[in-house]
Amino acid sequence: MTKSRSKQLVICVDNEGYAASLEKRKIYVALRDPVAEKLDMLRIVDESGEDYLYPKTFFREIALPLAVKRAVLAA
Known part of the structure; x- marks a missing residue:
């Protein structure tokens, strides 16, 4: 249960500069990272x-x- 709590589903709304890595309107898994969160x-x-x-x-x-x-x- 903690494993799914550490993962969040997000949808990409912008990929400027990252078109090869991210697709707009696609669902991605975000992993919990407190250090990254502090950096927005x-x-x-x-x-x-x-x-x-x-x-x-x-x-x-x-x-x-x-x-x-x-x-x-x-999946």
Whole structure:
């Protein structure tokens, strides 16, 4: 349960300068990173399958029903 709490689903609303790594309107997994949060960044698992820091303003949190969130995280 703590594993899913440390992951958040966000949607990309901007990818300026990162078009090869991020797709607009796509759902991404954001990993909890207190240091990144202090810098107004999010740690995102991007198109490469690796996690990198991106500006927080590029994303918006999305709320999904728990069953849907679990399915998305499991995919």
